[in-house]
Amino acid sequence: MGCRTGFYLILSGDYKSKDIVDLLIEMYKFIANFEGDVPGAAARDCGNYLDMNLPMAKYIANKFLNEVLLNVNEKNLNYPEN
Structure with missing residues (x-):
């Protein structure tokens, strides 16, 4: 599976969307504030570096x-019914 297929968050247990909002906020804050070299951003690590x-x-x-994440509501947490 290549890196362009997407990113995955795999959890074990019975979670509702709202249960992982804090985890997503923490992850996006980490990305938004990241400093330094991007992991894997070299020709030897990635063909699309x-x-x-x-x-x-x-x-x-x-x-x-x-x-989105800091203003989460029911619309953001559930797939549309139709």
């Missing part, structure tokens, strides 16, 4: 954090 853009990743993480 030139696509890695830390400033843009931080921008998008901060945007999602502020626009």
Whole structure:
């Protein structure tokens, strides 16, 4: 499975969406505030290493954090019924 297939959060147990909001907030804060070298951002580690853009990743993480995660409501926690 390549890195462009997405990112996965695997949990064991019976969780509702709202149960993991704090975990997601912590994760997105980590990304938004990350400093240093991006893990795997070298030719020997990743065939698409030139696509890695830390400033843009931080921008998008901060945007999602502020626009969605810090303002979570039922619409964000459940798939639509129809």
